[in-house]
Amino acid sequence: MAYIRISYMTPRTGQEARVAEILGQLAEAYSTQPGYIQGYVLHPVGDGGATRRLGRVGVWATEHDAETAGQHAIALRSELIPLVDEDSHTELGFEGEPDVH
Secondary structure, eight states: OEEEEEEEEOBOTTOHHHHHHHHHHHHHHHTTSTTEEEEEEEOOOSSTTOOOOEEEEEEESOHHHHHHHHHHTHHHHHHHGGGBOTTOOEEEEEEEOOOOO
16 A cells, blocks of 8 residues: 655645645656655646645555655755745545556
8 A cells, every 4th residue: 555645735826836846846846766656746727817826646565665755855845934825735545445447
């Protein structure tokens, strides 16, 4: 069973590009860490730009792997704080089982 972390946030007005850039840098940094399986940077689609939330999904072998990698990327993660609307940054963790088709 994999550990899946979903993070999403609303960038402050005018900070969308910088937030997306940092999310991409986080994805790149995480991809070199032990236990990293796969990840995605999330951009809204299909609503004409009304939704401003951005995010990322990371799939890890274990929760410990995700937590350890998060400590390595603390500087990048802290750069997001002043760039997003207060109280809009949410992180969720799940155990996930692959679909069987």
